[in-house]
Amino acid sequence: MNKFVGKVTVWEVIIWIILIAVLLFTIFPIIFMMVASFMDSKQILAMPFTWIPSSEYFTSADRTFFTNFYRAIMGNNNNPTFFRNLLNSLIIAVTDSVTTVLLASLCGYGLAKFRFKGRNFIFLAIMSTMMIPFEAIMIPLYMVVSGMNMINTYRGLIIPFLVSAFGVFQMRQYLLTFPSEYLDASRVDGLSEPGIYARIVLPNSKPVIATLGILSFRNQWDNLLWPLLVAQSEAMKTIPQYITKFSEEKMTDEGAMMACAFLASIPMFILFFTLSRYFLGGAAVYDSRKG
Amino acid sequence: MGRKTYSIERKQAKWGLIFTIPCLVFFAIFSFYPIINAFITSLTNRRAIARTSEFVGLENYVYIFTKDNGGFPLSNSIRATLIFTIGTFIPMIIASLIVAVFLMQLRKDKYRGFFQLMYYTPAVLSSVVAASIWMIIFDPRGLMNQISNFVMHTSGVDYNWLVDSTMLQISTMMIYFWKYIGYFVILFITGLASIPNTIYEAATVDGSSRWHTFWRITLPLLKPTTAMVSIMAMLQCLKTFSTQYMLYQGGSSRFPIDVITMNIYFTGIRNGRLGRASAMSIVLFLIMLLFTYIQLRLTRSSEDVEY
Known part of the structure; x- marks a missing residue:
């Protein structure tokens, strides 16, 4: 016992204190969001702040149970587009992550496992687009999209993010290490080239596909700038745009805003806590299209 | 055959x-096509409503660099962007490096995994959610004033987190710092994990103290990672938009936090001046290209570091 205590040095105690302090800093605002979802504005901005929602919120007669969530869904001007906006965000994020995975793996496969004229040129051309930040081309993209009459459409919101150069790069790097013998064996067995891609390459790239899919889902779920340009009607707006409405000047409804933020975060929390290793793995690589 | x-x-x-x-x-x-188009549009007086455009040469560039653009000149945006970038990425790199080194000292992988997961959680939230949480924390009656009063031994002082122009800039930096610290900790951990244990063992055998080991071994070997992560953090900070936009929507003044992306959005979309906004886009593109070039140079020159 004494021996064990002796092993814990002052240094280690300091390390633990600092690590826990950082931990409190990162998670307390999230806990704040969660508890504030069950408080009224008076309690959220009370001095001193109490971390436990008052029982009044749940019991008082004049206020509906879960009233913040009700207002979050109904909107601050009783325009209930919450579910539509949530659905829009889901449609955009899911579509873009699926197409990113498919197109990037197809292109990465072509670049990694085939020799053809102009291959290096194509690879360099695609890589060079990583240097073009989305923020620098959003105005001309907006003109392209409005020229094609795609303002206020899913097409306009989805198409600019169908695939990312980073995704192509990641898939290519992964497939370079893929044993060519498998591919040749399948060719001998008479599988067509698209068949090899669909039956051999895709099923054998699951980890990188998961990482890439999650990254691209998260980026679209987080996207505010492009929907601000393209989604102008209430029905086509996305969840980040919906949340900004609660902060508008002099209409701030703190409780409903936190409830709305909480609701909007649930899909990401579910993804994060079930697939955290892909998130943490994906963090270690850089995505140039992230804002 | x-x-x-x-x-x-x-x-x-x-x-x-x-x-x-x-x-x-x-x-x-x-x-x-868009980047070429941005360049061409930046040489015209194209506007959103009229849909006509005439070639005006470099007029837009002269305008954005010399005129005040309705109270929000590009020079101010460049200032706001650079201050935000420097004020965010330097503390972030230092803090995440220290935290990552400390995490590597933990004896059990299980604890390290737990901390990594918890530090990364804010990065999962969308920027808008992050900004909305902090807006309430920064409210005059909010948690941040209470904590500041406690720490500074004052009572009832309003630190004007979202009002005072300096404090407002610090607030945006804090939000960004909070959101991305876990992300950069993980990047550093990846770098630290690639340093072979045998080097540390050799240092311990030679009687090197922890402090000494950190300065003489860990830090020099981590130089490539640090260089890469710094430039990456910088590029990300240069593109910031959501945090500033959200605070502006919440009633904060635009001028101190009018970063380049926000100015592009307001000039091009709200005011319909597509030509001027395109010129700003090209400026942003060139700034980022410069940083990418530096990044490539740094990562290339550091590739020959061998363990």
Whole structure:
């Protein structure tokens, strides 16, 4: 016992204190969001702040149970587009992550496992687009999209993010290490080239596909700038745009805003806590299209 | 025989091209065309409503660099962007490096995994959610004033987190710092994990103290990672938009936090001045290209570091 205590040095105690302090800093605002979802504005901005929602919120007669969530869904001007906006965000994020995975793996496969004229040129051309930040081309993209009459459409919101150069790069790097013998064996067995891609390459790239899919889902779920340009009607707006409405000047409804933020975060929390290793793995690589 | 192999290879080559064409077409339309178009538009007086455009030469560039653009000049945006970038990425790099080094000292992988997960959680939230949480914390009656009063031994002082122009800039930095610290900790941990344990063992055998080991071994070996992560953090900070936009929507003044992306949005979309906004986009593009170039130079020159 004494021996064990002796092993814990002052240094280690300091390390633990600092690590826990950082931990409190990162998670307390999230806990704040969660508890504030069950408080009224008076309690959220009370001095001193109490971390436990008052029982009044749940019991008082004049206020509906879960009233913040009700207002979050109904909107601050009783325009209930919450579910539509949530659905829009889901449609955009899911579509873009699926197409990113498919197109990037197809292109990465072509670049990694085939020799053809102009291959290096194509690879360099695609890589060079990583240097073009989305923020620098959003105005001309907006003109392209409005020229094609795609303002206020899913097409306009989805198409600019169908695939990312980073995704192509990641898939290519992964497939370079893929044993060519498998591919040749399948060719001998008479599988067509698209068949090899669909039956051999895709099923054998699951980890990188998961990482890439999650990254691209998260980026679209987080996207505010492009929907601000393209989604102008209430029905086509996305969840980040919906949340900004609660902060508008002099209409701030703190409780409903936190409830709305909480609701909007649930899909990401579910993804994060079930697939955290892909998130943490994906963090270690850089995505140039992230804002 | 030889002829047959040749035709098989040619057949395969055809498929390689077919597989890469969809992406190539995509990038041609949605990356190359827009950046060329941005440059062309920046030389015209194109506006959103009229849909007419005339060639005006470098007029837009002269305008954005010399005129005050309705109270929000580009020079102010460049200042706001650079201050935000420097004020965010330096503390972030230092803090995440220290935290990552400390995490590596933990004896059990299980604890390290737990901390990593918890530090990363804010990065999962969308920027808008992050900004909305902190807006309430920064409220005059909010948690941040209470904590500041406690720490500074004052009572009832309002630190004007979202009102005072300096404090407002610090607030945006704090939000960004909070959101991305876990992300950069993980990047550093990846770098630290690639340093072979034998080096540390040798240092311990030689009687090197922890402090000494950190300065003389860990830090020099981590230089490539640090260089890469710094530039990455910088590039990300240069593109910031959501945090500033959200605080502006919440009633904070635009001027101190009018970063380049926000100015592009307001000039191009709200005011319909597509020509001027395109000129600003090109300026942003050139700034980022410069940073990317530095990044490439740094990562290339550091590749020859061997353990």
